Amino acid sequence: xxxxxxxxxxxxxxxxxxxxxxxxxxxxxxxxxxxxxxxxxxxxxxxxxxxxxxxxxxxxxxxxxxxxxxxxxxxxxxxxxxxxxxxxxxxxxxxxxxxxxxxxxxxxxxxxxxxx
Amino acid sequence: xxxxxxxxxxxxxxxxxxxxxxxxxxxxxxxxxxxxxxxxxxxxxxxxxxxxxxxxxxxxxxxxxxxxxxxxxxxxxxxxxxxxxxxxxxxxxxxxxxxxxxxxxxxxxxxxxxx
Numbered sequence: 001x002x003x004x005x006x007x008x009x010x011x012x013x014x015x016x017x018x019x020x021x022x023x024x025x026x027x028x029x030x031x032x033x034x035x036x037x038x039x040x041x042x043x044x045x046x047x048x049x050x051x052x053x054x055x056x057x058x059x060x061x062x063x064x065x066x067x068x069x070x071x072x073x074x075x076x077x078x079x080x081x082x083x084x085x086x087x088x089x090x091x092x093x094x095x096x097x098x099x100x101x102x103x104x105x106x107x108x109x110x111x112x113x114x115x116x
Numbered sequence: 117x118x119x120x121x122x123x124x125x126x127x128x129x130x131x132x133x134x135x136x137x138x139x140x141x142x143x144x145x146x147x148x149x150x151x152x153x154x155x156x157x158x159x160x161x162x163x164x165x166x167x168x169x170x171x172x173x174x175x176x177x178x179x180x181x182x183x184x185x186x187x188x189x190x191x192x193x194x195x196x197x198x199x200x201x202x203x204x205x206x207x208x209x210x211x212x213x214x215x216x217x218x219x220x221x222x223x224x225x226x227x228x229x230x231x
Contacts, residue, residue, distance in 0.1 A: 107161035
């Protein structure tokens with residue numbers, strides 16, 4: 001079946017503009033993660049959605065970042081008033097939660113964001 | 117706090133040779149899972165291999181195997197018969213089973229397989 005998809009693949013924006021990044025998880029996967037990958041760094045956890053539970057937003061770096069997940073499926077990560085330090089690859093991953101933590105996270109191809 | 121350390125930012129290996137990538141981690145937990153992910157230039161992260169901490173037997177997946185040393189908190193990845201398609205970033209990751217759902221990733225090792 002289809003994997004995790006993300007759009008856009010690349011996004012160039014000007015400092016101060018808002019951007020929306022989209023993630024379509026694998027159908028039926030109840031767990032969804034957003035990560036940020038900066039150059040030379042590992043993956044930084046941003047936010048976690050699990051079913052209808054309140055998301056864990058503890059990784060969001062500032063109040064300019066927000067995310068939502070509609071209908072337990074598609075998720076959107078929004079960055080308001082973008083700054084140059086927001087430039088990074090934003091990765092989304094989904095997991096079939098009932099299987100437990102040993103189940104594989106499936107990653108999307110990421111969105112490369114460049115803030116000029 | 118749990119941490120994952122990959123001390124080799126870059127490595128190279130000749131095609132058909134064997135290479136070992138290092139990963140150490142720090143945790144006070146007893147039950148957890150460890151993973152190696154591969155990220156080729158296409159950016160698509162792919163699971164390479166997974167190890168459950170309560171299993172003493174090292175996981176293997178075809179040309180990929182791990183050396184899991186729980187007491188030393190070490191989890192190295194061995195790639196045998198390296199192929200050009202193995203060129204990628206490799207990330208080590210940890211997750212505890214004690215209720216947290218956050219995966220902790222290392223900073224990655226960039227592996228280049230030379231023809």
